[in-house]
Amino acid sequence: MSDHGHHEEGHHGHDDHGHHAHHETFISKYIFSQDHKMIGKQFLITAIIMAVIGMGMSIIFRLQLAWPGEKFAFSNFFLGDKWAPDGLLDPNMYLALVTIHGTIIVFFVLTGGLSGTFSNLLIPYQLGARDMASGLLNMISYWLFFISSCIMIASCFVETGPASAGWTIYPPLSAIPTAIPGSGLGMTLWLVSMSIFIASSLLGSLNYIVTVFNLRTKGMTMTRMPLTIWCFLITAILGVLSFPVLLSCCLLLMFDRSFGTAFYLSDIFFSGVPLEATGGSPLLFEHLFWFLGHPEVYIILLPALGLISEVISTNSRKPIFGYRAMIVSVLAIAFLSFIVWGHHMFMTGMNPFLGTVFTFTTLLIAIPSAIKVFNYLATIWKGNLRLSPAMMYALGMVSLFISGGLTGLILGDSALDINIHDTYFVVGHFHIVMGAGAIFGMFAGVYHWFPRMYGRMMMPKLGYLHFWMTIVGVYGVFFPMHFLGLAGVPRRYFSNEEYELFKDVQHINVIITGFAIMAAIGQFVFIFNFFYSIFKGRKSTQNPWESNTLEWTAPIERIHGNWPNAIPEVHRWPYDYSKPGYEEDFVPQSVPLKEGESEGH
Amino acid sequence: MALLIFITVVLVVVAIAKIMRSHELATKLNGDQEDFVSLSEIKTQGFLYVLFGVILFTLIGVQMYAWGKYILPSSASVHGDEIDNLFDVTMNLILVTFFITHTVMFAFIYKYYQKKGQKAFWFPHNNKLEMAWTIIPAIVLLSLITYGLSTWSDVMYQESTKDSVKLEVVAEQFKWTVRYSGKDRELGKVNFSTITGSNALGIMTAASVDSSLVDTRKQIAGLERSVKELDSLVEHGWSGKEDELSDAESKLSAFKANERRLLKFQKEHAKDAAYYRGSEDDVIVRDTLYLAKDRMAEFTFRSKDVLHSAYFPHFRAQMNCVPGQKTYFTFTPKYTSEEMKEVAASEGKNFVLFELVCNKICGASHYKMRFPIVVLSQKDFDARVATYKTFGDEFAGK
Structure with missing residues (x-):
């Protein structure tokens, strides 16, 4: 093996005074x-606060969907x-809540929160680096x-309400600022916020990439890196290549909104005026x-x-099955x-031939995804499964990845997408695979690395309670949505009461809301457990999970530079x-390695 | 009240947590010190996981049994059958895969949860296995792709028939309008510049262009007056009029641009009767979308303002309506509305009427943007459409 691993000399010269x-x-x-x-902890706590806000919004609109016209x-x-x-939700606010719920969960919790927390925490620790390439x-x-x-x-507090498109x-x-109240100042703030978010994400991603390529400890070749690092690295590359496109997309929209350009507008007759913007x-x-939006799904999913x-x-006390196949x-x-x-655009009026191409490439993704699932199953086969709360969540994510991934075969197939595009089938699909799936990965990470972050353990019993409330909630909320979708119920409807067609399925919405409330209450168990354990949790040992990776060779107290003495050298893969x-x-x-021991994997 | 409930919920959670915590401390005192997660706990969780699996499978079965009747009745369009077949094949494949992989997972969890003396088996990789589960999914997926794409091309590239109905569906916040091609089977040209109160779809005829020019100039004159007034108000220090002024100015500039476009039309096509061909006999229907059984309907979609999506759930058809662009979809209804009631009843499903619903977020009343569809026999359809005035007559006030 070539010596990709860099020596510890270059690390800000911290070695002598770790x-x-x-x-x-x-x-x-x-x-x-x-x-x-x-910084990892700052990301995590900010993300928890944002997640509570996003979840609270979902409860408000779930109440409306289950009991339209009722006052809460x-x-x-x-x-x-x-x-x-009087507690009767305004239709404009409903759309705003749906919008901000999605934005917060997708970007602030699952992109910023997930990558920000764990890439920051684990990349230097698991690679044997003193810190990120650039702390600043x-x-x-x-x-x-x-x-x-x-x-x-x-943006939620401006007079015309937050973005609601x-x-x-x-x-x-x-x-068009007057097309819906939320497209006024709320939309402007949304665009400003997202632009800053993209800058944050790019700085983070560049740092992760540079760190992985340059700051690996001696012996840490690319094929000895834990899969976590592989996933963070590839996620960061995806982010660097796709987020700038979203930035340009947002900038052009700002121009259309404020400076009279017409990148996205043409032939519009709005409230009695033929708009000047054409072309x-x-x-x-x-x-x-x-072009961002789809890689974004994997920016969310891969770290998890x-x-x-x-x-x-x-x-499982067992090597991950097929390490190279996983990479x-x-x-x-x-x-x-x-x-x-x-495949998000089959029904937009795009040339059907493009639909053919995108169906082909989309369904191909199922092959590497299937390999991953089978490899996870092979890993737990004949293992010695320590069902810690983290492990429960990890297995839960495998389940969700299967359930949500499989329905992707329907949505990715252009011919089938015709009839379920933008229905609740889509909502069920992506919440299971990308929403809950990634959240489960995040919870697995928090329960597993909590002792690394705080030197204490979270309470396992509460962890189990939280897990069961969450997984039952997730399946209870999102599985029935597939039936709503197959009944033809469109997403983002304030109420289905207008339609004869959808009257029969109203009781399904009540069931969904019931599970949503239960799952939301379950999250407070986690929040309590998290904050209580930071201060009062049981003291951790240095390597509580008897793990192989380098972060557990560092002392329990989190010191600047991570290791008080020399950085450990790596001699084998992590599994x-x-x-x-x-x-x-x-x-x-x-x-x-022992004498005569082969590293073979 | 809400605050009280909120506090109660938080307190309950805290109380549960406290109890758990004291229980945990008690366990610790009892000597289960070494591991952070005890073997007895793992055994319980392994059992719970399997129990969860059983409940999950049962409830999925119950849902399919109880809610199967809410799934849309079988397709009311010809191409829809092909989609439904593809759906059934894919869905069966999904269900089988779902149940097998989950059963395997739950079984492994139950069999291999940590026990005293159990040792994991060293099994880092196996090329044959990995090949198998690369190649098998690849073959399955390639066949699914082939099947899917042949369906897609059958649906999206339908040969036009001689007696097809050509019609246009126009979307705007928050209503639908339908335009039939009339006897010449050609939809006349449209342009948003010619939209006026009496020509809501912006259909172009020599007369409609002239009249919208008159209209536009009227608007310009009015706006020029109000710009002048507002301007002097602002100059004299009236606060709060700036927004109104800039609003009026941008409207004025929009109408001036409209005037230029209309003049261009007039200049280029004044003597060009062929340019306006097809418009006069178009028929506009504002309350219902009529279709004929077994007669192909070739749809063109347009939007006047924001994105909308024309979704016909019963016909397995959907297409976005995009401002500035025409989009297309074609389907052939298989049953009249009356026949559909029987078809649905024979499947044990509820059917009241065919509907066109908006399926792309378009504003506050998005959820109410609907349009009834009635499928008639060909004879009834022709008779029905013939009761509406042509655009030419309507516009001339006949």
Whole structure:
């Protein structure tokens, strides 16, 4: 093997004084910290707050969907008399809630929160680096994320309401300020917030890529990296290649809104006026949007898959099955994710021939996905499964990845998409595979690496309670949605009561809302467990899960520079669990090979 | 009240957590110190996972049994049968895969949860297995792709028939309008510049262009007056009029652009009767979309303002309506509305009427943007459409 691994000399010369906590003030340690661990935690806590807001919004609109026309003090309490007079939700606010719920969960929780937390925490730790390549950029990345979160929340308080054209903000609805109240100032703030978010994401991603390529410890060749790092690396590359396209997409929309250009507008007769802007096309927006939008799905999913690969292997006490096949399938998924965006646009009036091409590439993604699933199943086969809360979530994600991935075969098939495009079938599909799936990966990560973050353990019993409430909630909420979709119920409808066609299925909506409320209550169990354990949790040991990766060779207290002495050297891949010839069922990466031992994997 | 409920919920959660915590401390005191997760706990969770699997499978079965009747009745269009077949094949494949992989997963969890003395089997990879589960999905997917794409091309590339109905569906916030081609089987040209109160679809005839020019100039004159007034108000320090002024100015500039476009039309096509061919005999229907059984309907879709999507659930048809662009879809109804009631009843399904619904978020009343569809026998259809005035007559006020 060639020596890709870099020596520790180059690491800011920290080796002789691994930590200098003595000069840190409160502000430099907890607020403007440049330490990857603290930044990871900042991302995580911000994401938890955003997730609670996003979830709360979903409860408000689920109440409306289950009992249209009923008055809810709950809605009135949060939205006030303007948007929920007497607790009766306003249709414009309904659309705004749907929009901001989607935006928050997709971008702020599952992109910023997931990658931000775990890439920051794990890349330096698992590679044997003192910190990220650039601590300053990393800090700026978090603070841009924080500012964009604040702007997004602030947009909910403007007079005309927040953006309400759906999280995909298709123009002309989002471009004409009077087309819907939310397309006024709310939309402007949405675009500003997203632009800052993209800057944050790019700074983060560039940092991750540079760190992975340059700061691996001695012996850490590419094929000795844990799958988590592989997934973070590929995610970061996806982000760097696709987020700029979303930025240009948003900028052009700003121009159309504010400076009279016509990138997305043409032949519009709105409220008695033939608009001056002609020659643009909303399809251009859709292409640009989904050129990010589809890789975005994998920007969300891949880190979660990386986390559960590690969690499943460690807790099965067994090497991940088909390590190289896992890497190749992640690469294949990442590559294909760039050439499938058109499957969101089969029914947009795009040339049907393009539909043919995109169906082909889309269904191909099922092959690497199937390989991943089978490899996970082969990993738990004949394992010694330690069903810790993290493992429960990891297995739950495998289940959701199967359930949600399979319905993708229907949506990705252009001919079948004709009849279920934009129905609840789609809502069920992507919430299971991408929403809940990635959230499960995130929970697996939090439960597993909590001792690494805080030196204490979360309470397992509450973890199990949280898991069962969540998985039952997820299946209870999103599985019935497939039936609504097959009954032809369109998404983003304020109420289905107008239609004879959909009257019969109203009781399904009541069931869904019931499960949604239960799942939401379950999340408070997690929040309690999380914050309580930070201060009062049981003290962790250095390597509580008897894991092989390098982060567990660092001392429990989180010091600047991670290792007080020299950085550990790596001698083997990270999955030597239950290797024959060893007494223990794990062999950390820093343990040299025995004489005559082959590294073969 | 809401606050009280909220506080109660939080307190309940906290109370549960406290109980769990004290239980946990008690367990710790009892000596189960070594592991962070105890073997007995793992056994319970392994059992719960299997129980969850059984409940999940049962409930999926119950849902399919109880809610199967809400799935749309069989297709009311000819091409829809092909889609339904493809759907059934794909769905069966999905269900089989779902049940097999989940059964395997739950079985492994139950069989291999951690026990004292159990050792994991060293099995890092196996090329044959990996080949097998690459190649088998690849073959299955390639056949699915081939089947899917042949269906897609059958649906999207339908040869026009001699007696097909050519019609246009125009979407705007929040209503639908239908235009039939009339006797010449040709839809006349349209342009958004010619939209006026009496020509809501912007159909182009020599007369409609002239009249919209008159209209546009009237607008310009009015706007020029109000710009002047607002301008002097702003100059004299009236606050709060700036927005109104800039609004009027942009409207004025929009109508001036419209005037230029209309003049261009007039200049280029003044003597060009062929250019306006096909418009006069178009028929506009505003309350119902009529279709004829067994006669192909060739749809053109347009939108006047924002994106909409024309979704015909019973006909397995859908197409977005895009401002600035025409989009197309073709289908042939198989049953009249009356016949469909019997078909649905024979499948144990509820059917009241065919509907066209908007399926792309378009504003506050998106959820109410619907249009009834009535499929008639060919004879009834012809008779029905003939009761409507042609556009030419309507516009001339006849």
